[in-house]
Amino acid sequence: MCAVRLAPAPLVVSLSCDLDNPIKIRAKHKVAGMLLLDRDYANRLERSWNVPGAYILLDRPDAEGRWGAYIGKATSPGLRQRVLQQLKGRDHWYRALLIRYESNDDERLNSSEAGWLEGRLYDHLAGAGQVNLHNRNRPQDPTLSDDEETSLIDYLLPVTSVLRLIGHNLHPRNPNAPDGGGPLVKMIKRGPAPAPGEPQPYVSVFGYGPNRYLLQDPTWEELQERIALINAGKNPLRVEKDSGKHP
Known part of the structure; x- marks a missing residue:
């Protein structure tokens, strides 16, 4: 049986004075390091992001608040190279959310952990009412030990929080909400x-x-x-x- 972490971790968001720079995000527990990258900045992504991890390519939300996404992983050489490949391979996305291990400089996710995270992110978004996934099939993630899964579960909630922060909600608004529950462009x-x-x-x-x-x-x-x-x-x-x- 896999253990589950219930305590959410606060997010630390770093905004650059240069509005063209990507937004850096990390969970307070110093495990999940994230980068919110605009498509036109991908060619300038720092080489320090050429490490294993998972990523989400994001489409702009439509008038009903629905949005498309593609979930992938990067092993070798890493996230930076994979995002550059996706500039040519996929034209639907306007932003990418990159996720890596961020605790010690000499540690990183291995290929099995990146694959597990990719599969769990797919499951998380596939069950959301507001998301259309571009993946043709569910990624085949490897089996990990309970201890390994427990450490990786800490990644999921911060990713969801970041998506909500940037206006990519997973589920439709309640129609009885005070603002009417509709999209902003209603x-x-x-x-x-x-x-x-x-x-x-x-x-x-x-x-x-x-x-x-x-x-x-x-x-x-x-x-x-x-x-x-x-x-x-x-x-x-x-x-x-x-x-x-x-x-």
Whole structure:
């Protein structure tokens, strides 16, 4: 029976001042080192990433939040060379998430561990409602000892967290969620056009509206009144609804 780690590890995300540089990510337990790489940066990937590991090629999410992915592994010479090969072999991806061992400089994943990780990542994404895998077949991962599997399980949760962080959710949103559960590009059915001189209906940058938390064309008196309610520890929306200002 394989042991399971339940405690999640915090992620450490390093952003460069140069926005063209990839985003470096590692789990706090110092096992999983990750790099989020834009496709047009692949040719400049550091040679230190020519080590064994697994990778996920990511398609952009569509209007429904679904996205495609290809999962692979690299053994010799390593991840850098494999990603360069995938520039020519696959044209669907816009980003790649590279995963390697990152604890001691003289240690790295072996080919069996990279293959096991590739297979488990495939299983993890294959069961997700928002993901279409480009792999034709499930990777054949080798059998490892319980101790080896236990150490590699620590990789899976950080990978899922990174995907969520960059907007690649594994499962559809709950339709009863506060924001409606739809994708950010959800279209709004607009009502009749306002009369000349009337304010335009508010639509947020996320595609949702109207937003009752924001005052439209407020007067100075309305602003002072709302600030006073907030300072008094009251919910302005509830007070305004009770007073008949909001339906």
